[in-house]
Every structure is written in structure tokens, then in C-alpha cells.
Amino acid sequence: MTDAGCGAVVDDIVITGGTLVDQSGSRRGDVRIRDGRIVEVAESLTVGDERVIDAAGLLVTPGFVDLHTHLREPGMPEAETIESGSRAAALGGYTAVVAMPNTDPTQDSVEVVEWVAARGRAAGWCDVYPSGSITIGRAGRELTPIADLAAVGVRLFTDDGSGVQDDAVMRRALEYAGDLDVRLAQHCEVATLTRGAVMHEGHCCSTLGLPGWPALAEELMVHRDIELVRLTGSSVHLLHLSTARSVELVREAKADGLAVTAEATPHHISLTDERLRGFDAVFKVNPPLRTMADIEAVRDGLIDGTIDAIATDHAPHPRHHKERPLEEAPPGMLGLETALGVARASLECSWEHLVGALSWRPAAIAGVADRHGRPFIAGEPANICVIDPDLQWRVDPAALASRSTNTPFIDIDLTGRVRHTVHDGRVVVADGSAVTR
Amino acid sequence: MTAARRHVRSIDEVGRERIIKLLALTGHMHEINQRPVPKVPALRGRVVCNLFLEDSTRTRLSFDTAAKRLGADTVAFTGSGSSLSKGESLRDTVETLAAMRLDAIVVRHRSAGAPWQIAQWCEAAIVNAGDGRHAHPTQALLDAYTIGRRTGRGADLSGLRVAIVGDIVNSRVARSTTAIASMLGAEVTHVGPSTLLDPRLDVQRCTDLDQIIGDVDVLYMLRMQNERMDAAPVPPGGEYTRRFGLTPERAANIRTDALLMHPGPINHGTEMTVDPSTMPQSAITDQVSYGVAVRMAVLFDLLGTGEMEEES
Incomplete structure (x- = not known):
């Protein structure tokens, strides 16, 4: 990042021989990068003394944007740090992440969000955009200084980890935010229906005797927020949708022309609640893994555009926190380094559509579309990802950049892997490895 | 020995064939319990740990009695249930116990699945004495x-x-x-x-x-x-x-x-x-009376060698 005192490391790069994938489709093309920007795009470029990335047989795409990353700092550096989490993001092809606010202290003040943003800049792996919480301390009562936070660059506000339970508070928040260039995002969970819940309320949960998390608890809040958007004329982004009925509700809301967007995680399109049969808390996540019917509905939603974006909900937890009885273990799983491979293995769609769900559509929702998810045109910022589309691989938890190892994807064949990531004109990932400055 | 053979954690896991065998063995244990001195040395030298992390008096006494009637040594570990509150993971607790070279761990836990988790972290045979709302075989x-x-x-x-x-x-x-x-x-x-x-x-x-x-x-x-x-x-x-x-x-x-x-x-x-x-x-x-005999049968099935040895 040139403005972080690292200007000297910006590379002059030519990406050659790849297939460019962006909003306008796929085509053969070389890309020349200088001073952090794309300066030339053509079917074939001459190469001088620049660094060459050989992308023959590979896809060259805009860098990914994760709407939903838990970096755990400040508060729980044993699980993840802004440095380790943003490095994991870069390895996963992300050039921007939205850092969730459930830190300690909460990202509910200018001081905390500026601290997070500064740590992200210092790490330099990708752009770290701190979200702000909707309510102070994520307690669901008083609004945070949304305008002050917006003034220092916060574009997405959420109490993620829990939903805003009080209908009147959520209505006020939507009305207040509607005056400003920001978006509220909701973790949809009616808390009174999920007390002590460990897994999806369904057949598997009944036989295991584990407390159930009913689909209804999500759907009621999805429905409420859609109706609040209808009332207030504001907009809302619905985080990590997991049930078939939620997808249907969003589809109806979009058909009504409401400003509702939604995301789904890689794990909610690939893993069912049956994974809990071994009582391994790595598979405990919130909202929980659901049924095959839900998975198919969420996949359909992603394919038809009802669900705009794939977001990881990357949620690191140290080993000793997951090696607890299911009712005590914290929910959450890693996702940044596996998102592309899981998404590719789970969705039957074009690369343009898939990359859109990982890049330019979440960039628009996050309010960072001026810098991320940009088309391959001279003058655009060089935030780029190079993918081997057919590489089959399996995860080695110990080899992940994350400080934690709670990946649920250890026995799944993944398809497609990020080979190179260019952030702000600098190669931060080369041949699948993070490049230390 | 398969993994399922080493433990008694749920009825489905134990399976019909072994259930019938355990019920027959229970009848034999009940006869022993009717003797003037209801004790046999079948599990002499074996160590059974009663790991009760949820309140229980009856079941714990029943298992303790069963182990002692078979001549096993017993150790007890009781706690409030939440390892989280003590800052120790369940795995830490189990690994501490495993270091004592226990032959069997009888576990009661307020969370479903704890016996399966414990089995991953030690070599002992696991008996589920009740896990949350899940099972009580x-x-x-x-x-x-x-x-x-x-x-x-x-x-x-x-x-x-x-x-x-x-x-x-x-x-x-x-x-x-x-x-x-x-x-x-x-x-x-x-x-x-x-x-x-x-x-x-x-x-x-x-x-x-x-x-x-x-x-x-x-x-x-x-x-x-x-x-x-x-x-x-x-x-x-x-x-x-x-x-x-x-x-x-x-x-x-x-x-x-x-x-x-x-x-x-x-x-x-x-x-x-x-x-x-x-x-x-x-x-x-x-039910209470046969409870001891059933637990003797389960412990013998897991830890005994061959046929029941008669004391006399």
C-alpha cells in the first residue's frame, strides 16, 4: 500500500496468457500493472523488465471481497490476528475483507474501527474494512454513532453474532441509516427460539438429543427485516442465509423491488447437519448446518441471483475452545482459504457468475466498488486474483495461514485454487504462497 | 476389536447381538448379587474411573458398586460439568485422567456426545452413564x-x-x-x-x-x-x-x-x-436392583477376559 509507507514494494507486473473474467464476460488477455494500477489490457502485450505472472491455462479475475470475516482482533489474538486473518484472505484470493464488529472491545467507536483499519494497512495483505456495530456493545439497545463511523469510512453496520432483537430498535436503525451512505446487515436469529441451541432442529438433532436451532428463528427475522425495509424505504443486507424459506422470502422481496441483498457461506452450500453425528464441535456454526433441501435452495438462490454474494463467515477458534462439549464450544468455522474451492465444487454455474458472487457483487454491497471488483480496464486499481480453475486439492489444516485450525473441509475434494493475488499492484500471493515483504 | 466393541455409548452403537449377550450376562451377575458375599475377582487389577460431570447419586453408586463387586479398583472424578468455567477443556481433563492408565471411564455429562469426544482423547473403554438428552444405555x-x-x-x-x-x-x-x-x-x-x-x-x-x-x-x-x-x-x-x-x-x-x-x-x-x-x-x-447387575455385565464385557471366573 503506497500510502502506508510501502511504496517501494509496488511491483511492475505483466500477467500473461490468462483468461480474463469480469463483468463483461471472459476473454483472452494480458494485463500490465504499474504503480498500483492497471495501465494496459490487450490480447498480447510485450514484456519488458517487469515481473511476469504466467497465467497460461489460468483465470485472471478481480480480487475477491469477503463481506463477512471475523479477524478476532482486538480481543482474541490466540484465535486470529488482523495480520494472520488478512494473510489467509490473500491466500484465498481476497483483496478486501469486511471485518465483523464482535471484537473486544466492540467495533462501535471511531477509535476501535480506526485501530482495526490501521492494523490492516500495516499488515498489507488486503484491504481491511472494519464494519461498525449497529448498537453500542452489540447490546441491541442504543445506536452507535453511525454518521461519525461513516465519516471515517465504515460502510457496513451489523451486530453480527446476534441479530437486533428489538423491532423498534431495528426500525430506528434503518430509518437513521437511510439518511447516510451506509448499509445495515443483519444476523437473522430470533434469540428466544435458539436458547442453548447447538445444531439445526431436525431429525438428526432429535436422535442426538442436542438442543435444536429451528429454521423458523432465521426466517422470522428475515421476514421482519424485509417488512421493515418496505416500511422505511431503507436497505438491508441479510447475512449467511441458511434455510430454503429464507431464500424464498428474499426472492419475493426482490421481486417487490425492495433494497434487500443477501449472502450465503461456502459451508451452507456444502455440508449438512449430519456432520454433527460424530459430535465434533468443528461442525458447530451459527446459523447451523442444515438439510440437503436447504443446501439445494441456497445453491439455487446463488445461481439465480436471489442471493447476491458468497461470504465466508470465517470464524477462527483455538483448538482448546472447540475441544469442548458441543453445548459449550463456540460456533464458527474457517473459510477464507477454502471459499473458492468449496464454492466451485458446490455450484454449477459459469465462472463469470461465480466470480461475480465472490467479487463485484459483494464489493457493491460493502460500498467498496470504487476499488474492488473492477473490470479489466486501464486506470483501474490493480486488485486481482489468478486462479487455477481445475486444480483438485484437499485442505491440510496445519498448512493454513489462520492461527486456528477449525476448518470443516478436511475430507472434501475442492476444485480450483488461488495461485496468485495482486493487492494494490503488489504480488502478495505467488504460486499459492504468501509473499513476505 | 472394533471401535464400537470397546465402548458402551448408545444402544444403536452396541447393536442387537451384543445387547442380547449383555442381558444374558446380567442374569449371571444377578445370581452373584444374591450370594452371601456378592463379590468375584473377575476384574481384579483393573481401574475404573467414574467421571461424573453432572449431578448423580444413584447411577454413580450403582457403577461404583458394580465395579467393586467385580474386584476392580475405582477412582472418582466429579465436577460441576462446565469445564469452560474452570478454564480447562474437556480434552485437558481427559488427558490428565488418561495419564493414570485407566481401563474404563464411566462418564456422565450434561452435554450430548461427550462420551464420543472423550473416546478420541484416551485409550480407555468408555461407558456412557448419561450424556445430556442423548443416551443412557x-x-x-x-x-x-x-x-x-x-x-x-x-x-x-x-x-x-x-x-x-x-x-x-x-x-x-x-x-x-x-x-x-x-x-x-x-x-x-x-x-x-x-x-x-x-x-x-x-x-x-x-x-x-x-x-x-x-x-x-x-x-x-x-x-x-x-x-x-x-x-x-x-x-x-x-x-x-x-x-x-x-x-x-x-x-x-x-x-x-x-x-x-x-x-x-x-x-x-x-x-x-x-x-x-x-x-x-x-x-x-x-430396576434399581438390576441396575447393579447390568453395570457389572457391561464392565465385565468391556474389561473381562474370557468367561466369568468363579471365586470358589
């Missing part, structure tokens, strides 16, 4: 043994009508006893208000006790699990007892050759307003 074994012995049916319960009444959804006893009764051929019906039944369990359900009470061969009353409830599933006051309690009026409708069972401890005045000790149908004291 030794209770199920003693229930099956009690039914088989009192009815003279042995391990063949085919055609017996078993009604389990009360807080099914929160009950590990209901899950495990339903599993074993079904496995041995009985027809199980869950009885209670819909708030206490689970529509996703594969059994018949009935919300009117009076409709079936005169037909059942086994009336199994559950304890109301008040400690596991939120958003109270029944109204306060005596309505539950009026609808589903064993009142003197209902007790008069039970067939004379039927069995009345309860896993204990009884909430007198809630699920029962009669004194079961006055009822000839009651098998409740048999």
Missing part, C-alpha cells in the same frame, strides 16, 4: 432386563406394548429405552402433550394417556426434567398431573399383569400421586 439395559425378567420373556419383547409417558423430548432415558425396546420387538408409544414429544423420532405418539392406559403391558413414567426446560412446555399448576400424572384413578385402570416403571428419582405429586410401593405392578425397585 445402561438404564435402557436394566429396563429391558427388568421387563424381560418380570414378564418371563427374556430378551424377546416382541408384541409388548410399552408406553413411555412424560418429558420425552428432554429425556435420554426415553431415547435409549425406546431404542432397546424397539430393538427387542416391543411396540413403543410416547405419551404426553405435544410440547414434550418429538415428532421427528420414529415412534408412535399419543396425547391422551387415558386412551391407552388400560391396554399397555408396560407403563413407563418419566420424571419431569425441570432443569432442562426453557419456555415452560406445560402450564404452571396441576394441569400436567391432571392430564398425564399417575393418579389413583388412573392407577386403577392399569392391567393387573402390566408393569409400572420409572427411572427415578420420582417427583412425587407431579408424574405420580400414587405411592408405587403399594402397587403390585410396580417394578421400580427391581
Whole structure:
């Protein structure tokens, strides 16, 4: 990042021989990068003394944007740090992440969000955009200084980890935010229906005797927020949708022309609640893994555009926190380094559509579309990802950049892997490895 | 030895063949328990740890007695249940115990699945003495043994009508006893208000006790699990007892050759307003008595070598 005192490391790069994938489709093309920007795009470029990335047989795409990353700092550096989490993001092809606010202290003040943003800049792996919480301390009562936070660059506000339970508070928040260039995002969970819940309320949960998390608890809040958007004329982004009925509700809301967007995680399109049969808390996540019917509905939603974006909900937890009885273990799983491979293995769609769900559509929702998810045109910022589309691989938890190892994807064949990531004109990932400055 | 062979964690995992063997072995253990000195050296030198991380008196005493009657040494580890509150993970606790070279760990935990987690972290044989709302296989074994012995049916319960009444959804006893009764051929019906039944369990359900009470061969009353409830599933006051309690009026409708069972401890005045000790149908004291024999059979099956050795 040139403005972080690292200007000297910006590379002059030519990406050659790849297939460019962006909003306008796929085509053969070389890309020349200088001073952090794309300066030339053509079917074939001459190469001088620049660094060459050989992308023959590979896809060259805009860098990914994760709407939903838990970096755990400040508060729980044993699980993840802004440095380790943003490095994991870069390895996963992300050039921007939205850092969730459930830190300690909460990202509910200018001081905390500026601290997070500064740590992200210092790490330099990708752009770290701190979200702000909707309510102070994520307690669901008083609004945070949304305008002050917006003034220092916060574009997405959420109490993620829990939903805003009080209908009147959520209505006020939507009305207040509607005056400003920001978006509220909701973790949809009616808390009174999920007390002590460990897994999806369904057949598997009944036989295991584990407390159930009913689909209804999500759907009621999805429905409420859609109706609040209808009332207030504001907009809302619905985080990590997991049930078939939620997808249907969003589809109806979009058909009504409401400003509702939604995301789904890689794990909610690939893993069912049956994974809990071994009582391994790595598979405990919130909202929980659901049924095959839900998975198919969420996949359909992603394919038809009802669900705009794939977001990881990357949620690191140290080993000793997951090696607890299911009712005590914290929910959450890693996702940044596996998102592309899981998404590719789970969705039957074009690369343009898939990359859109990982890049330019979440960039628009996050309010960072001026810098991320940009088309391959001279003058655009060089935030780029190079993918081997057919590489089959399996995860080695110990080899992940994350400080934690709670990946649920250890026995799944993944398809497609990020080979190179260019952030702000600098190669931060080369041949699948993070490049230390 | 397969993984499933090394443990007794759920009825389904143990399987029908081994269940029948355990019930036969229970009969042998019960004979030993009738002797003037009810003790054999079958497990001499073996160490059994009772890891009870949820309150329990009866089951813990039952396992302790069973181990000692077989000559095993026992160590006890009790705790409030939440390893989180102590800053120690369950794995840390188990690895500490594993270092003591225990042969078996009898575990009770308030969270479902704890016996499976523990099995990953140590080499000991695991006996599930109750995990959350999930399973309580030794209770199920003693229930099956009690039914088989009192009815003279042995391990063949085919055609017996078993009604389990009360807080099914929160009950590990209901899950495990339903599993074993079904496995041995009985027809199980869950009885209670819909708030206490689970529509996703594969059994018949009935919300009117009076409709079936005169037909059942086994009336199994559950304890109301008040400690596991939120958003109270029944109204306060005596309505539950009026609808589903064993009142003197209902007790008069039970067939004379039927069995009345309860896993204990009884909430007198809630699920029962009669004194079961006055009822000839009651098998409740048999359940307690056979409980020791069942746990002896389970421990011997896991830790014994070959046939039972006789002391004399």
C-alpha cells in the first residue's frame, strides 16, 4: 500500500496468457500493472523488465471481497490476528475483507474501527474494512454513532453474532441509516427460539438429543427485516442465509423491488447437519448446518441471483475452545482459504457468475466498488486474483495461514485454487504462497 | 476389536447381538448379587474411573458398586460439568485422567456426545452413564432386563406394548429405552402433550394417556426434567398431573399383569400421586436392583477376559 509507507514494494507486473473474467464476460488477455494500477489490457502485450505472472491455462479475475470475516482482533489474538486473518484472505484470493464488529472491545467507536483499519494497512495483505456495530456493545439497545463511523469510512453496520432483537430498535436503525451512505446487515436469529441451541432442529438433532436451532428463528427475522425495509424505504443486507424459506422470502422481496441483498457461506452450500453425528464441535456454526433441501435452495438462490454474494463467515477458534462439549464450544468455522474451492465444487454455474458472487457483487454491497471488483480496464486499481480453475486439492489444516485450525473441509475434494493475488499492484500471493515483504 | 466393541455409548452403537449377550450376562451377575458375599475377582487389577460431570447419586453408586463387586479398583472424578468455567477443556481433563492408565471411564455429562469426544482423547473403554438428552444405555439395559425378567420373556419383547409417558423430548432415558425396546420387538408409544414429544423420532405418539392406559403391558413414567426446560412446555399448576400424572384413578385402570416403571428419582405429586410401593405392578425397585447387575455385565464385557471366573 503506497500510502502506508510501502511504496517501494509496488511491483511492475505483466500477467500473461490468462483468461480474463469480469463483468463483461471472459476473454483472452494480458494485463500490465504499474504503480498500483492497471495501465494496459490487450490480447498480447510485450514484456519488458517487469515481473511476469504466467497465467497460461489460468483465470485472471478481480480480487475477491469477503463481506463477512471475523479477524478476532482486538480481543482474541490466540484465535486470529488482523495480520494472520488478512494473510489467509490473500491466500484465498481476497483483496478486501469486511471485518465483523464482535471484537473486544466492540467495533462501535471511531477509535476501535480506526485501530482495526490501521492494523490492516500495516499488515498489507488486503484491504481491511472494519464494519461498525449497529448498537453500542452489540447490546441491541442504543445506536452507535453511525454518521461519525461513516465519516471515517465504515460502510457496513451489523451486530453480527446476534441479530437486533428489538423491532423498534431495528426500525430506528434503518430509518437513521437511510439518511447516510451506509448499509445495515443483519444476523437473522430470533434469540428466544435458539436458547442453548447447538445444531439445526431436525431429525438428526432429535436422535442426538442436542438442543435444536429451528429454521423458523432465521426466517422470522428475515421476514421482519424485509417488512421493515418496505416500511422505511431503507436497505438491508441479510447475512449467511441458511434455510430454503429464507431464500424464498428474499426472492419475493426482490421481486417487490425492495433494497434487500443477501449472502450465503461456502459451508451452507456444502455440508449438512449430519456432520454433527460424530459430535465434533468443528461442525458447530451459527446459523447451523442444515438439510440437503436447504443446501439445494441456497445453491439455487446463488445461481439465480436471489442471493447476491458468497461470504465466508470465517470464524477462527483455538483448538482448546472447540475441544469442548458441543453445548459449550463456540460456533464458527474457517473459510477464507477454502471459499473458492468449496464454492466451485458446490455450484454449477459459469465462472463469470461465480466470480461475480465472490467479487463485484459483494464489493457493491460493502460500498467498496470504487476499488474492488473492477473490470479489466486501464486506470483501474490493480486488485486481482489468478486462479487455477481445475486444480483438485484437499485442505491440510496445519498448512493454513489462520492461527486456528477449525476448518470443516478436511475430507472434501475442492476444485480450483488461488495461485496468485495482486493487492494494490503488489504480488502478495505467488504460486499459492504468501509473499513476505 | 472394533471401535464400537470397546465402548458402551448408545444402544444403536452396541447393536442387537451384543445387547442380547449383555442381558444374558446380567442374569449371571444377578445370581452373584444374591450370594452371601456378592463379590468375584473377575476384574481384579483393573481401574475404573467414574467421571461424573453432572449431578448423580444413584447411577454413580450403582457403577461404583458394580465395579467393586467385580474386584476392580475405582477412582472418582466429579465436577460441576462446565469445564469452560474452570478454564480447562474437556480434552485437558481427559488427558490428565488418561495419564493414570485407566481401563474404563464411566462418564456422565450434561452435554450430548461427550462420551464420543472423550473416546478420541484416551485409550480407555468408555461407558456412557448419561450424556445430556442423548443416551443412557445402561438404564435402557436394566429396563429391558427388568421387563424381560418380570414378564418371563427374556430378551424377546416382541408384541409388548410399552408406553413411555412424560418429558420425552428432554429425556435420554426415553431415547435409549425406546431404542432397546424397539430393538427387542416391543411396540413403543410416547405419551404426553405435544410440547414434550418429538415428532421427528420414529415412534408412535399419543396425547391422551387415558386412551391407552388400560391396554399397555408396560407403563413407563418419566420424571419431569425441570432443569432442562426453557419456555415452560406445560402450564404452571396441576394441569400436567391432571392430564398425564399417575393418579389413583388412573392407577386403577392399569392391567393387573402390566408393569409400572420409572427411572427415578420420582417427583412425587407431579408424574405420580400414587405411592408405587403399594402397587403390585410396580417394578421400580427391581430396576434399581438390576441396575447393579447390568453395570457389572457391561464392565465385565468391556474389561473381562474370557468367561466369568468363579471365586470358589
